[in-house]
Amino acid sequence: MFAAAEAVRIRPHDLLKCLNSLLGQTNCARCNSELPPAVQMVLATRCRPSPTLSWEISENMTKITFIQPDGAAQTVDAENGLTVMEAAKLNDIAGIEAECGGACACATCHVYVDEAFRAATGKPAAMEEDMLDFAFDVRDGSRLCCQIKITSAIDGLVVRVPAKQF
Amino acid sequence: MSTIDATLPSTSLDQKFVETDVAIIGAGPCGLFAVFELGLLDLKCHVVDILDRPGGQCAELYPEKPIYDVPALPIVTGQELTDRLLEQIKPFNPVFHFNERIDALSREADGRFRLVSDGGMTLLAKVVVIAAGGGSFTPKRPPLDGIAGYEGSSVFYSVRRIETMRGHDIVIVGGGDSALDWTLNLQPVAKSLTLVHRRDDFRAAPHSVEKMRALVADGKVRLLIGQATTLEGADGKLSAVTIKTADGEESVPCTALLPFFGLTMKLGPVANWGLNLHENLIPVDTERFETSAPGIFAIGDINTYPGKLKLILSGFHEAALMAQAAQKIVYPNKKVVFQYTTSSSSLQKKLGVK
Known part of the structure; x- marks a missing residue:
């Protein structure tokens, strides 16, 4: 996740906040076009709330x-x-x-x-x-x-x- | 997996009538350790088990598998634990009755208990300890429609007398020692014998498999790789079994079916002795581990009480407390002096260590 944040040049914390707001979304909030399936899957199925960060990819x-x-x-x-x-x-x-x-x-x-x-x-x-x-x-x-x-x-x-x- | 063969002699040399202090039902780890605790208090024991050897679940299900939670033994296999317990109880010379299941339990006029086994043995004892674990190991019944109606007349899980199979169209299902041994033993008397197994690979002893293959090569035994799906017959008499193989389905003429699918634990006759039961377990108090019937105790997996854990170590503790209560029944006038094996010369003498 940190590598991803670095790649788009935003702080990991901001990336997390951004992803948080996308939790469960299937369409882009701004233009309403459907998010790519891979992204949808990540947002829908890989999210797991954690006490320290609002959003965490569960890899295991x-x-x-x-x-x-x-x-x-x-x-x-x-x-x-x-x-x-x-x-x-x-x-x-x-x-x-x-x-x-x-x-x-x-x-x-x-x-x-x-x-x-x-x-x-x-x-x-x-x-x-x-x-x-x-x-x-x-x-x-x-x-x-x-x-x-x-x-x-x-x-x-x-x-x-x-x-x-x- | 072992077969339950009632033609094997029990180690009591076919005794039909026995009197003793304590009858222990079940020769698993708890039943075995009970012999030790009772022996320290001079109580003589006879132990009955449906299997052909001691060890219960440990010997039947887990002989090679490691157990990690027996106190003082970081790792021990089921068979090792059984062997060590047998060594520990040796000084007390317990008498074992294998291949027997206690069917009937009743109280005599003098307060003793009469136990009758399915092999016709009668035991009279002052105290009964039920250490039956998960229940008696009984052969698994294949889930073929209507099979129960043929059991005892055309479907058999063991054979008492080979002569009864003479002239039959026999189908044997299985791939272990039981299936192969009976294939070899029954082929000479059968009208036809078909061995069915789901794969062309057998768990049985290699030399048994070799002999079977020789019989197949000679056309004396038919080997079908597949699985039984349906039974045909009427009025308890089987006429054919459908076997599904890679080539399709075949109806094989069959008047005697012997399925060997291993053993499973069933509560069995314990349910019929008038004891309070709770979800197939026997409730006991935690001071004496006595059941609802005075003089009948239950230890190990078969019992239940608030906080009960089905651990071997729990059964060991229960055996120790049960023995104290049993002593009061067998020797009501004996003065009870609690002793330690580390220091008591009389206990050490009983153990044969001094």
Whole structure:
């Protein structure tokens, strides 16, 4: 952010104030033309209030969308470093049991990773493959989400929750 | 994952009738440590567990996984913890009854408790300690529509006698030791045997997998890579199972289905003994950890009280206090003298360290 402020030759504090006033905006306040999508996204999704500065880009949060069997979708902000299962539990996502608490010992945090994110999330390790033997209706993209670590590389992750956990 | 095989002998050499001071239900870490605390007070214990070995959740779910919150052990695996506890309780010679689940619990006229297991064993004890953790480990039931209606008649999670499988079209689902062992054991008596697994990679012991592959090569066993989707049959008798493979769906003739999907914990018969329950947990007081029935105690994950934490260390504390209360029941006239293992010659003698 400081580099950006320097690049446009205003003080970081002023840049922040300026961005603050743009929070949640989709159009330019002066000429009403639509702001570029990238800017809109930053203003809408990356804002997080902080006690010291009114506006702060959160660089260590990642968006994850959970889709239920009936199609209902919930999108949550999850902190990098947590597992997808932990994010599900923190946000009370239905259908993910995680009976063993994330130890890769039960297969009840089974999810289907959307095709677009399979490369980024990677394939299960041997221990997870062994436990997937105990999941029901295992398909391409099946993962135990206690084994998927959240990083910005998987930002926007979409997973589908199965109809039942075994 | 282990199979529950009732044909294996229990370490009590198939004793059918036993009398003891304390019957401990559950051989997990809390049940094991209870033997120590009770032993220091001269109380003899018999320990019953549905698994085929001690350790409970630690041995079944976490044997290789590190635990970081056992006091004095910065890091210890589930199996190590079990082994250390077994060493600690050795001086008290507990008797273990594995592959048994206590089904019935009642009180005799003389105030003692009668416990009857699903294997037909009867235990008489003055005190009962329920250290059942998350519940009995029972085989996971595949969520196939209607499967419950076939259990016991066409769907089996273990086999007591191989002869009962003779002449059947058998389908075995799984990739671990249970699935492979039963494939090898039942092939000689089966009319047909199909092994189904979701991938062509097996967790079972390599030499079992080799033998299976040899049987497949000889045309004696059929290996299908896929997953079961539906059951066909009527009146509790299965006739076919639909297996979805990469090539599509196939209806495989089947009169006996053996699914091996691992174990899960179920409260089980504990729910039927007339004890107060709160959300499948047994409420206890925090002075004695006694249940609503005098003489029956509950320690470890199975109990609940204000502030309860499901930690191994909590179960250890609960065992210590429970033992004091148990002693008063078994030896009501004994003078209670609190002693320390560091200084008491009589305790050290019991432990065999002096």
